[in-house]
Each structure stands twice: as structure tokens, then as C-alpha cells.
Amino acid sequence: MARANVARQVVGSPNFNTLNTRIAVIRFQKAPGEIHAARKITGLEFRVEAQGDVIQQGTSADGVIKMRVRGESSDLLLLFGGQVVARYEVSIALEELDETLLTHGLQQHLRALGYHIGHGGPAKDGVIDVPAEPTPPTPPPPPKPQENALDFERSVLDFQIDQSDDGQAIVPNGDPTGVTTARISREADI
Amino acid sequence: MDKHTVAEGDCILSIANLHGFLWESVWNHPANAELKALRQDPNVLLPGDEVTLPEKGEKEESRGTDARHKFQIRTNLAKFKIRILLDDQPHKDAPYELRLASGDVRKGNLDFEGFLTEEIPADVTEGQLVVGPANDRLTWGLKFGGLDPIDTPSGVEQRLLQLGFDSQKDAKTRIKAFQKKHHLDETGEVDAKTRLTLKEQYGQ
Numbered sequence: 001m002a003r004a005n006v007a008r009q010v011v012g013s014p015n016f017n018t019l020n021t022r023i024a025v026i027r028f029q030k031a032p033g034e035i036h037a038a039r040k041i042t043g044l045e046f047r048v049e050a051q052g053d054v055i056q057q058g059t060s061a062d063g064v065i066k067m068r069v070r071g072e073s074s075d076l077l078l079l080f081g082g083q084v085v086a087r088y089e090v091s092i093a094l095e096e097l098d099e100t101l102l103t104h105g106l107q108q109h110l111r112a113l114g115y116h117i118g119h120g121g122p123a124k125d126g127v128i129d130v131p132a133e134p135t136p137p138t139p140p141p142p143p144k145p146q147e148n149a150l151d152f153e154r155s156v157l158d159f160q161i162d163q164s165d166d167g168q169a170i171v172p173n174g175d176p177t178g179v180t181t182a183r184i185s186r187e188a189d190i
Numbered sequence: 191m192d193k194h195t196v197a198e199g200d201c202i203l204s205i206a207n208l209h210g211f212l213w214e215s216v217w218n219h220p221a222n223a224e225l226k227a228l229r230q231d232p233n234v235l236l237p238g239d240e241v242t243l244p245e246k247g248e249k250e251e252s253r254g255t256d257a258r259h260k261f262q263i264r265t266n267l268a269k270f271k272i273r274i275l276l277d278d279q280p281h282k283d284a285p286y287e288l289r290l291a292s293g294d295v296r297k298g299n300l301d302f303e304g305f306l307t308e309e310i311p312a313d314v315t316e317g318q319l320v321v322g323p324a325n326d327r328l329t330w331g332l333k334f335g336g337l338d339p340i341d342t343p344s345g346v347e348q349r350l351l352q353l354g355f356d357s358q359k360d361a362k363t364r365i366k367a368f369q370k371k372h373h374l375d376e377t378g379e380v381d382a383k384t385r386l387t388l389k390e391q392y393g394q
Contacts, residue, residue, distance in 0.1 A: 004333065006270070006332055006336065009268070009270065022354050072356070
């Protein structure tokens with residue numbers, strides 16, 4: 001169990017203790033794309049564990065879980081009939097997803113939205129165009145843009161079809177309005 | 191005069207209670223002036239601190255023998271006040287259950303600012319706090335008297351962790367994240383301004 005070190009107070013003291021818990025809002029749905037009633041998962045039973053202790057449990061009515069995260073990471077367990085059917089390790093990073101104007105940022109957003117973008121890249125999550133660290137101890141291998149080009153192209157096409165855009169599978173980098181990238185960014189910003 | 195060396199979980203309230211004094215008699219004793227100036231808060235001491243105990247004296251009360259008299263002994267009352275936040279927002283009106291190691295259970299609802307205030311025995315050292323409705327509960331183990339002074343590295347670390355800066359990998363990164371959030375110079379070092387802001391944010 002998470003242990004909090006707290007102080008007693010003398011009567012009349014203005015002092016107090018504080019316990020603040022971080023929240024990650026996670027949406028589960030039946031298919032990638034926009035939030036839609038048909039994609040909702042109702043009665044989603046879940047449990048959150050941190051350092052081996054259950055810190056939260058409940059049932060989500062619409063697939064949205066406001067998960068409490070303690071320490072470096074907490075585990076989100078999805079249950080069906082009381083049995084664990086999926087486990088996700090969730091950590092809260094200070095930095096957000098990168099901008100969708102960058103290829104790897106676009107890939108991160110598509111992946112978060114549930115589109116299949118392959119298994120390329122250093123983390124094998126389909127995000128291939130990862131910028132190098134400012135001072136890497138050893139230089140990472142050069143990115144391979146062709147590694148999952150087809151999967152990436154397909155995920156963009158799927159997204160455009162979902163959004164009723166022209167299904168060109170082309171990310172309009174030169175488009176001054178940046179319609180497609182802006183939409184992906186907004187959709188992934190849950 | 192006897193001395194009491196502070197152990198984990200001790201505070202002036204619990205020490206006074208243990209040795210049969212009122213907490214004010216111990217804290218305001220001239221022999222503890224240096225400790226008082228150093229720690230400032232009677233209930234946030236550091237293990238290893240030395241507390242001088244006053245000499246015990248007898249107190250006489252004269253009453254007539256032809257009537258029944260009632261004598262009431264003053265005792266040390268401790269208060270426990272804590273604010274529960276979810277992503278920096280008060281967990282307002284949430285039901286809570288405070289289970290003390292002594293067996294007492296206190297139930298109620300947090301106020302609109304997320305505060306819980308309960309009187310507790312001065313010598314209780316452990317407890318459990320459960321907050322939220324049955325389908326969405328948060329649970330903590332509590333170590334009363336475990337909070338270290340804010341001018342110690344451990345005291346800073348405890349406050350940062352409990353304020354939710356617990357996802358960062360080390361103390362320096364935690365301090366930087368706290369400084370960034372509160373628009374302070376992001377040095378990763380605990381300067382006077384950072385310490386003061388931390389004290390205000392944590393509550394002591």
C-alpha cells in the first residue's frame with residue numbers, strides 16, 4: 001500500500017497535509033476514430049495497481065477511465081467477469097506527444113488513436129522518425145523511413161476515410177491550413 | 191532533566207503524551223528554545239532531535255471534605271488535517287473513511303476544498319485513509335509523525351512525492367518540475383523561494 005508520511009497538528013494550528021494524485025484519462029473504444037456512441041464500451045470493469053497494491057477499482061459506463069497514477073507508473077487492468085483480460089503499464093510523462101507537423105509526432109498520434117502503423121522504429125511501436133537525443137552516449141542507428149512506410153500510409157488513409165476527407169494517404173505538409181494534421185492532433189488529444 | 195531522543199513517528203504531542211506532560215509545557219520549556227527555533231513546528235521533528243523534558247512536579251488542589259468534587263485532567267488533543275487533490279483539484283465532497291491503528295474508524299465527507307479534519311489520539315502512529323465512493327476508491331497507508339522538517343532533503347522529497355511529483359526519476363528532476371509548475375527558476379536546487387512555495391503548497 002502506498003505509504004504517506006503525514007504530520008499531526010496541535011489544535012488551532014493552521015497547518016495541514018496534502019495528498020495529490022495524478023490522473024490519466026484513457027478512452028477505450030471498439031474501433032479507432034471519432035468518439036461515437038457505437039464505439040463506446042459500456043460497463044468496462046477495471047482495476048488500477050501501483051507497487052502491487054490496488055489503488056483504484058471501478059466500472060466505466062462509457063469506456064472512459066480517469067485512471068489514478070502513482071509513482072513512476074501504475075498498471076491498468078481491464079476485467080471481464082472478474083478475470084484480468086488486459087494489463088497496461090501507464091506512466092505520466094511531463095512532455096506531451098510531439099507535434100503532428102513532425103512525422104514522428106504524427107505517427108505517435110495515429111498510434112494513440114488506435115491506427116495500425118506497423119512495428120518499426122527503435123521502440124518497435126511504428127514510430128520510426130524519432131529525433132536523436134541532444135547528447136546521445138552512442139549514436140542511434142539511422143532511421144529507416146521505408147521500414148513501415150506502407151503501414152504508415154495505410155493508417156493515414158484509414159484516418160482520412162474516417163474523417164470523410166479525400167482518401168489520398170498524403171499528409172498535407174504543404175497545406176497551409178494543415179487540416180489533416182490538425183484533426184489528428186485534436187482527436188489524439190484525449 | 192531527562193531527554194527524549196526523537197524516533198520516527200514522534201512529535202511534541204506524542205512525546206508529551208508519552209511522558210505525561212501537556213505539549214505546551216514541553217515545547218515552550220526554555221531548554222528546548224534552540225530546537226523550537228530550528229524546527230519551528232512542534233509536530234515536524236527529525237529523528238535524532240533531542241527534546242528536554244521538564245521536571246515533573248506535584249500539583250495540589252484544596253477542596254472541602256464535605257462535598258463531592260470533580261477534577262478534570264487536561265490531555266493532549268491532536269488534530270489531523272489533510273487535503274486530498276486529484277490532478278491539483280480538490281476531491282470535494284468525496285466520502286472518506288479514516289481507520290486508525292487504535293481501532294477507531296472515522297467516517298465523513300471531504301469539504302468543498304477537499305479537506306478532512308479529525309481529532310485523533312496523540313499517540314496513534316499508523317492508519318489507513320480510503321477516499322471516494324465504493325466504485326472508485328483511493329487508498330493510502332498513513333504514517334502519523336512521519337513527515338520530516340522542510341529544511342531537510344527527506345522533508346522536501348516527502349512533500350514533492352505527496353504533491354504528485356512522483357513520476358520523475360530523481361529528486362533533482364522532481365524539484366525542477368515543481369519549479370516549472372510554480373514559475374520559479376528551474377535550477378533543481380531547493381532555494382529559499384522554492385522551499386517557501388513548497389511549504390505553502392503542501393500546507394506545512
